[in-house]
Amino acid sequence: MRTPFIAGNWKMYKTVADAVKYVKELRGLVKDLDAVEVVLAPTFTALFAAAEAARNSNVGIAAQDLHWEREGAFTGEISGQMIREAGATYAIVGHSERRSLFGETDASVNRKVAAAFAAGLCPIACIGETLDQRERNETFDVLDRQITQGLDGLTAEQIGQLVIAYEPVWAIGTGRNATPAQASEAHGHIRSRLRQWFGQEPAELCHVIYGGSVKPENARELLSQPDVDGALVGGASLDVRSFLQIVASARRDEAL
Numbered sequence: 001m002r003t004p005f006i007a008g009n010w011k012m013y014k015t016v017a018d019a020v021k022y023v024k025e026l027r028g029l030v031k032d033l034d035a036v037e038v039v040l041a042p043t044f045t046a047l048f049a050a051a052e053a054a055r056n057s058n059v060g061i062a063a064q065d066l067h068w069e070r071e072g073a074f075t076g077e078i079s080g081q082m083i084r085e086a087g088a089t090y091a092i093v094g095h096s097e098r099r100s101l102f103g104e105t106d107a108s109v110n111r112k113v114a115a116a117f118a119a120g121l122c123p124i125a126c127i128g129e130t131l132d133q134r135e136r137n138e139t140f141d142v143l144d145r146q147i148t149q150g151l152d153g154l155t156a157e158q159i160g161q162l163v164i165a166y167e168p169v170w171a172i173g174t175g176r177n178a179t180p181a182q183a184s185e186a187h188g189h190i191r192s193r194l195r196q197w198f199g200q201e202p203a204e205l206c207h208v209i210y211g212g213s214v215k216p217e218n219a220r221e222l223l224s225q226p227d228v229d230g231a232l233v234g235g236a237s238l239d240v241r242s243f244l245q246i247v248a249s250a251r252r253d254e255a256l
C-alpha cells in the first residue's frame, strides 16, 4: 500500500522568516501523523532554514528544481549535492512553469531526474498536457512521451522510489481542477504504462500524485480516486491551515 504523499509547492513565495514560521507551525500540527507523507518545497534561499526547522519531524523538504551537474560554471544554478547538503531530501523536476517559462524539455528533465537520484534526492517528476493537447485528444500521447523521454534509463528500483506528479497544465493556478474522473483516467493510464515499461513491482511502488488547483474543498474526492496517491499543491499550500486540511483529507482513517 502506498502511503499518501502531499507536497506543497510554494513557488516564488515566502521569505526565510515566513518559511521557518510555517514549518514550525506545521511540524507541531502533524507530529503524530504517520499515515501521510508531508513535504514542502520552499525557494532555494529558504531551503536550509526550512530544513533546519523541519529536522526530526514528519515534514520533508523539497527543492523546486536542480541543475544536473554536481558543480561548475553555471551561473545561477544549484546542484543536487548542494540541495542535499542544505537538508532537502526531494526535488521537484520539470514543473510545467519550468517547461513553459524557462525552456525545460523532456531531455533536461531526464538529466535532472538522474542527477537527483545521484545526489540522494527523491525526484518529484511533473508531467501533464496543455489544454490544446487535451482538446486535440493528445493527452495520453503527451504523457507517454514525457514518461519515455523524461524517465529514460531509470532502473526499476528508481521507478519504485520515484514520485510522478500528473499536473494538467490547464488546471495549474487556474482554480479549475481536473474532475475526479479525468484525474483517475490519467493516473490509471500512467500506472499501466509504468507496468508495461518498467514492470509490475516498480509500478505498484511508484507514487503518482495529482496537481492543479487542489484545495481543501476538492481534495478528498480527488484523493479517493484509485491510483491517485496524493497531491502537489500550489496556491492552497501557502496557508498552513488550508494545507493541513488537504493533508487531513489524504488520511485513510480518521481526520486530524
Ligand code: PGA
Pocket (backbone or CB within 6 Å): 009, 167, 171, 172, 173, 174, 175, 211, 212, 213, 214, 232, 233, 234, 235, 236
Ligand atoms: P496550484 O499549483 O495548486 O496553485 O494549481 C499546483 C502546482 O503548480 O504544482
